[in-house]
Amino acid sequence: MFADNILKNLWNDCDYSYKEYISDYPTDEIIKQVEQEILYKLPESYIELMRIHNGGLLKKDVIRTETPTSWAEDHIGITGLFSIALDKSCSLCGEFGSRFWIEEWEYPDIGVAIADCPSAGHDMIFLDYRECGPKGEPSVVHIDQEYDYAITKLADNFKDFICNLISEEEFDLEGESLGNGSYIS
Numbered sequence: 001m002f003a004d005n006i007l008k009n010l011w012n013d014c015d016y017s018y019k020e021y022i023s024d025y026p027t028d029e030i031i032k033q034v035e036q037e038i039l040y041k042l043p044e045s046y047i048e049l050m051r052i053h054n055g056g057l058l059k060k061d062v063i064r065t066e067t068p069t070s071w072a073e074d075h076i077g078i079t080g081l082f083s084i085a086l087d088k089s090c091s092l093c094g095e096f097g098s099r100f101w102i103e104e105w106e107y108p109d110i111g112v113a114i115a116d117c118p119s120a121g122h123d124m125i126f127l128d129y130r131e132c133g134p135k136g137e138p139s140v141v142h143i144d145q146e147y148d149y150a151i152t153k154l155a156d157n158f159k160d161f162i163c164n165l166i167s168e169e170e171f172d173l174e175g176e177s178l179g180n181g182s183y184i185s
Contacts, residue, residue: 001048006163012057012080021055023085034084037093038112041135043127045159046114047084055083055091060165063154070123070146075171076154077118078125090116108149111138114158122146127158 011017026034026047035041057080064075071077082098085091092098098113101124107113115125122145127138140161142152155161 001045001159002052002162007052009059009167010162010165011053012059012061014057017057017080019088021057021080021083021088021090023054023083023088023091025051025054026084030086031084034086034092037086038098039134040112040127040129040138042084042112043137043158045157045162046127049081049158049162050084054085055081055088058165060167060170062166062168062171063161063164064166064171065142065152065154067150067152069142069144069150069152071117071119071144076123076142077168078165079116079118081115082113105145106149107143107145108151110141110151114140117142119146125154125161128153 031042031047058078061078062075063078069076080090083091086093089095092112092114101107101113102109105121107124111127111129113124113126117123117125124143126141126143128141128151129136129138132138137157139153140155140158142154144150144152155164
């Protein structure tokens, strides 16, 4: 499903990634248990990617947007993808998993939080099931708490989302804000 060039240099396998994000490869039983807890069927492309590498920090950590966000005018930063698991803090059902962001941070209950951003919770990436229902193929959206939980569509599906990720180095930031107050010159 994912070409080698898409997966090449996708992950940042540092100690922090192993501690907080990366879980053992999900068994059918774990996938079923997680889906029951989150109340949504996960896309096959998400499951397939997590069976190759179950969550983690990203090296390809930028995706372009056509709508300005609190991060930047033309892109967002992404920290890591949540694993299909219950054990890691940054897994779908972990301490900082999907329900945490909906219940504690009041993100709209439109689907499943699958990735965090460098803003430490002020924007997140979700699978959006509003149009397809809980068993359909969700789109991928960015939700921006700083912009009154504005929702920006990033991709029609998870596979397209992953295929459109690039590294910050690949992104032409010449003269653009990095989103953290610093600038590339």
